[in-house]
Amino acid sequence: MDDVTPGPVPEDPAGGGSVIAVRGLQILDGAKRLVGPVSFELAAGSTTGLCGPSGAGKSTVLRALVDLLPHGLRRQGEIDVLGRPVRYGKGDAALRSTVVLVPQTPVVFGGSVLENALFGLRHLMRAPKAELRDRAERALREAGLWDEVATRLDTPAQTLSNGQRQRLCLARALALEPAALLLDEPTSALDERSRDTVEESVAALRGNRTVLLVSHDPAQVERLCDRTVRIDLPKPSEPAPAGV
Numbered sequence: 001m002d003d004v005t006p007g008p009v010p011e012d013p014a015g016g017g018s019v020i021a022v023r024g025l026q027i028l029d030g031a032k033r034l035v036g037p038v039s040f041e042l043a044a045g046s047t048t049g050l051c052g053p054s055g056a057g058k059s060t061v062l063r064a065l066v067d068l069l070p071h072g073l074r075r076q077g078e079i080d081v082l083g084r085p086v087r088y089g090k091g092d093a094a095l096r097s098t099v100v101l102v103p104q105t106p107v108v109f110g111g112s113v114l115e116n117a118l119f120g121l122r123h124l125m126r127a128p129k130a131e132l133r134d135r136a137e138r139a140l141r142e143a144g145l146w147d148e149v150a151t152r153l154d155t156p157a158q159t160l161s162n163g164q165r166q167r168l169c170l171a172r173a174l175a176l177e178p179a180a181l182l183l184d185e186p187t188s189a190l191d192e193r194s195r196d197t198v199e200e201s202v203a204a205l206r207g208n209r210t211v212l213l214v215s216h217d218p219a220q221v222e223r224l225c226d227r228t229v230r231i232d233l234p235k236p237s238e239p240a241p242a243g244v
């Protein structure tokens, strides 16, 4: 596993396409720098661990990538997705299904397992009705949940265990066929057994999906990731960035 410290975006050694390139990303609260600067690149099909001390900004970086920064915070720096600069804050609808965040706490809606798996497809992509069921099944299989829910697709998703809910959220994201999947501490709220099943699902994505995984657990990053990007707390002595 390679360690990558923040700095200039490195060349992709495999020569494959870059799915996300982040250059000099900083998150600011007024003149105060909360996060960064951080630079990294996600090569197609890679699984990258995003690590660093509590408060360094791992979750905020993920939220910045999907244009969901908390109100009042702003970004500086450049982010390219699939080779083109993202126009953040401009309601880039395509971004919602291209880079997809699975939050730390699974968000399960009131409907059935199937409705939950289909939520993004229905609302973000308006996929043709005839395709929906097949795409949901594919995604549930890819998330490692199909065998457990195949006979209960119409039952309320709220009846699933925590580990199953996390994999359902993974399936909902995978159904969109995203270019990049951002996973924020996907196992932090789970017991050991559920953690193992979620880890198996994430491990199965390796090589097929481009994944950025935030984790506190170095052993988990070692198990699941090809490389690591580390971010550190901004130094208090650093001058405020230019332009603020």
Ligand SMILES: Nc1ncnc2c1ncn2[C@@H]1O[C@H](COP(=O)(O)OP(=O)(O)OP(=O)(O)O)[C@@H](O)[C@H]1O
Pocket (backbone or CB within 6 Å): 029, 034, 035, 052, 053, 054, 055, 056, 057, 058, 059, 060, 061, 070, 071, 073
């Ligand atoms: N809405 C907000 N307003 C002001 N500051 C915020 C806001 N959200 C996050 N921050 C600050 O941004 C910094 C990064 O927070 P973030 O939650 O991204 O860190 P983290 O590395 O994910 O931490 P942890 O590992 O504890 O989850 C912290 O200093 C946090 O207090």
